[in-house]
Amino acid sequence: MxxxxxxxxxxxxxxxxxxxxxxxxxxxxxxxxxxxxxxxxxxxxxxxxxxxxxxxxxxxxxxxxxxxxxxxxxxxxxxxxxxxFGAPTEMEVKMAALVTELVPTMDMVRMVNSGTEATMSAIRLARGFTGRDKIIKFEGLLPRPCRLPAGESRFRRVDPRPAELRRASRPISPNIP
Missing domain, CATH: 3.90.1150.10 (Aspartate Aminotransferase, domain 1)
Incomplete structure (x- = not known):
């Protein structure tokens, strides 16, 4: 072994x-x-x-x-x-300045710890910019734990995989919603 x-x-x-x-x-x-x-x-x-x-x-x-x-x-x-530190640092400001300098079309930078936080920030930004309150969420993509702000989840479940893949796959956590 x-x-x-x-x-x-x-x-x-x-x-x-x-x-x-x-x-x-x-x-x-x-x-x-x-x-x-x-x-x-x-x-x-x-x-x-x-x-x-x-x-x-x-x-x-x-x-x-x-x-x-x-x-x-x-x-x-x-x-x-x-x-x-759980608090802002000078290095964050320097890094944000460097990123916005290297990407001229980027006005500001949000630094987060995970894909879930990045997705939540993107949802908030999109909703704030468009004034709309609806988004499309594709099931089965990462980050999986992401929910709408305030825990709202009024989604219709649609499995995007072809039928042959739905039958062949095994759930990672069966019977856990």
């Missing part, structure tokens, strides 16, 4: 489904998720010593690759001042 398989078995005893994200579950394809030990440049290395080209890029944040010395040193320097 590989080290990844052993870790997956142990994780299933401690973490629902053995992973902390439904995307990593592999239950739909009958496999074992890769347990990553380290990354460098464009490569991920699993606990079994195998190297993989990282086509995922941690779903976006690692677009520049892993472990570049200049980025690593900047992160270490920033972390030495503290990790999270």
């Amino acid at each position: 590989s080290k990844s398989e052993n870790l997956y078995h142990a994780a299933r005893e401690l973490i629902p489904g053995g992973v902390n994200s439904p995307v990593r579950a592999f239950t739909g394809v009958g496999g074992t998720p890769l347990f990553i030990e380290r990354a460098d440049g464009a490569y991920l290395y699993d606990v079994d010593g195998k190297a993989y080209i990282d086509y995922v890029g941690s779903w976006g944040p690692m677009v520049l690759g892993h472990n570049h010395p200049a980025i690593r040193n900047a992160v270490i320097e920033a972390a030495s001042r503290g990790l999270s």
Whole structure:
């Protein structure tokens, strides 16, 4: 048994489904998720010593690759001042100025912690700009937990997948609405 398989078995005893994200579950394809030990440049290395080209890029944040010395040193320097303050910082202002300078059509920047927060901000912006109070939401897309502000969800459910995919797929959390 590989080290990844052993870790997956142990994780299933401690973490629902053995992973902390439904995307990593592999239950739909009958496999074992890769347990990553380290990354460098464009490569991920699993606990079994195998190297993989990282086509995922941690779903976006690692677009520049892993472990570049200049980025690593900047992160270490920033972390030495503290990790999270729950309050505005000068660096936020500098970053917003840089983004708006690099993207001239962008007047302002909203920095958020998750796809759900980004979607909620986009919904608020669209509703405020258009003056409309209705949106279209496609079921099954990420971020799944996103709801309309104030918890409102008056949606008609429509499954966009072809019939053959609806039959072939397995729910990640059966019987949980």
